[in-house]
Amino acid sequence: MALEPPDDNDDLLPCGxxxxxxxxxxxxxxxxxxxxxxxxxxxxxxxxxxxISVLREPPDEETTAPVGLVDDVMRIVRSERRNTRTxxxxxxxxxxxxxxESAVATLVRxxxxxxxxxxVGRCRVRRTPDGLVVSLTVLVVVGTPxxxxxxxxxxxxxxxxxxxxxxxxxxxxxxxxxxxxxG
Amino acid sequence: MSGExxxxxxPSFVPDTALPEPxxxxxxxxxxxxxxxxxxxxHQDTVYRIxxxxxxEPGDARDAAQEALITAWRKLPTLRxxxxxxxxxxxxxxxxxxxxxxxxxxxxxxxEESAPDLPGREPDAEVLAGDLREALSRAxxxxxxxxxxxxxxxxxxxxxxxxxxxxxxxxxxxxxGRIHRARAHLVKALAPWR
Numbered sequence: 001m002a003l004e005p006p007d008d009n010d011d012l013l014p015c016g017x018x019x020x021x022x023x024x025x026x027x028x029x030x031x032x033x034x035x036x037x038x039x040x041x042x043x044x045x046x047x048x049x050x051x052i053s054v055l056r057e058p059p060d061e062e063t064t065a066p067v068g069l070v071d072d073v074m075r076i077v078r079s080e081r082r083n084t085r086t087x088x089x090x091x092x093x094x095x096x097x098x099x100x101e102s103a104v105a106t107l108v109r110x111x112x113x114x115x116x117x118x119x120v121g122r123c124r125v126r127r128t129p130d131g132l133v134v135s136l137t138v139l140v141v142v143g144t145p146x147x148x149x150x151x152x153x154x155x156x157x158x159x160x161x162x163x164x165x166x167x168x169x170x171x172x173x174x175x176x177x178x179x180x181x182x183g
Numbered sequence: 184m185s186g187e188x189x190x191x192x193x194p195s196f197v198p199d200t201a202l203p204e205p206x207x208x209x210x211x212x213x214x215x216x217x218x219x220x221x222x223x224x225x226h227q228d229t230v231y232r233i234x235x236x237x238x239x240e241p242g243d244a245r246d247a248a249q250e251a252l253i254t255a256w257r258k259l260p261t262l263r264x265x266x267x268x269x270x271x272x273x274x275x276x277x278x279x280x281x282x283x284x285x286x287x288x289x290x291x292x293x294x295e296e297s298a299p300d301l302p303g304r305e306p307d308a309e310v311l312a313g314d315l316r317e318a319l320s321r322a323x324x325x326x327x328x329x330x331x332x333x334x335x336x337x338x339x340x341x342x343x344x345x346x347x348x349x350x351x352x353x354x355x356x357x358x359x360g361r362i363h364r365a366r367a368h369l370v371k372a373l374a375p376w377r
Contacts, residue, residue: 011363019363023338050376051369054315055338063235065227066245073223073252077216080256102214109210119202121209121265137209177265180203 015040026052087127090166099165101125108134111160115153117141121177131168132161137177150174208265211256219259223252226269230276236335237280239320244280251279270346277336277350284328315376322372326365333358334365 011019015038022041025031026048035041086098105123112120122137134157140146154172161169199207200221210218230251235244255272262271323331329351336342336350337358344355351358 011359019366020359023366027338046377047370047374048366050315050373051319051366054319054373057316063228063232065231065248066241069231069245069248069252070220070223070227073249073256074216074220076253077219077256081214081216105213105215119206121206122213123210124213139203139206177209178205 013040013044017041019044023048023052027055029056087125087132087165087167104132104161104165107160107164108136108157111156112136112138112153115149115156117144117182118149118153119180120153128170130170132170134161134169134172135175136172137175139178139180140176141182142179143182146176150176204268205265208259208262208268212259212262212265219256222268226272227252229269230272233273233276233336233340234280234283236339237277237332238283239323243283247279247283248276251276254279273340274346274350277332277347281328281332281351284331288328315373318373318376319369322369325372326368329353330361330365330368333361334369337362338366 013019013022015034017034017038017040022031022035022044025035026045031041031045035045081102085101087101087104089097089099091097104125108123108125109120112118117140119139120136121139122135124135126133126135136153136157138150138153140149153174157172158169161167199217202218202221204222204225207218207222211222227248231244231248234247234251235241238244238247251272255275258275262268323335326334332351333347336347337344344358347358348355351361353361
């Protein structure tokens with residue numbers, strides 16, 4: 001074997017050049033001056049040549065996932081819904097009306113679409129003696145005044161929950177986790 | 184939701200499929216499976232390519248990809264940095280493929296420590312003219328699972344040692360050693376093509 005020494009800590013060629021570095025340079029088609037002139041490097045490069053050539057060959061076609069892969073996964077995912085907690089809504093009855101927290105989160109996100117320049121990520125709701133506490137993470141479009149945008153979002157979400165679900169919303173916590181480019 | 188509708192009704196409206204990845208990840212972490220589905224459609228080709236390159240058998244690669252994606256759903260709440268979703272998913276795919284390889288090695292008589300060399304016969308002219316890629320594929324199947332995974336992730340997928348180390352559960356130094364040994368094996372197997 002031309003490539004020595006086979007030590008876990010050190011795969012240097014006898015000249016001190018790294019074997020991996022040489023392979024990287026050959027793959028990129030850009031060897032260093034040392035590699036072009038050094039006998040050890042040139043010998044190693046000859047050994048590597050078939051391997052490098054097959055790696056540099058472009059694939060016949062891009063690998064694409066088999067049809068139906070995502071559908072199969074989603075069938076299992078949907079059978080494992082993780083948040084099935086519900087909130088009980090008021091109403092004259094008789095009978096009870098409950099809504100899943102996940103449905104409340106969906107409603108919140110849909111309402112947030114009307115608020116320009118903010119994107120809602122996480123939405124958690126928590127029942128407290130005073131009503132529903134909502135926690136949101138949002139991304140804000142660069143250049144948007146953040147305090148004003150958060151206020152608009154808070155007003156919109158509160159109005160939705162109070163009007164549609166008749167739930168008191170004592171507080172909405174908004175965590176701006178990042179900024180996004182417009183468009 | 185179509186792009187047309189977006190433009191006509193509300194200029195600020197972003198269709199879900201165009202949402203930035205961290206937003207989709209956070210929604211999926213909340214249990215929003217439609218957000219997760221969008222993420223899967225974005226990343227499925229990469230995940231499958233990784234499992235196929237490691238396993239080299241489409242049926243096994245599909246199964247491994249499917250298991251990796253389901254694992255990702257189950258572990259998603261533990262992902263700390265939503266922006267790192269793609270890399271995190273790739274690591275799960277690599278790990279899943281490695282486990283399949285190891286299960287195969289348990290049933291096949293391949294010794295993890297000493298990879299058998301290819302049969303030492305001289306390839307004839309026809310084989311020489313044949314596909315070098317096919318020869319590489321045969322040579323790879325002679326490598327122990329971890330060596331093969333390290334080599335594929337490094338040389339075909341371009342990963343760094345640290346990232347590979349996480350997948351094969353070893354130190355970056357050990358990864359470097361495995362790639363070195365794998366490369367030596369492959370160089371030897373492809374020697375007739377020099």
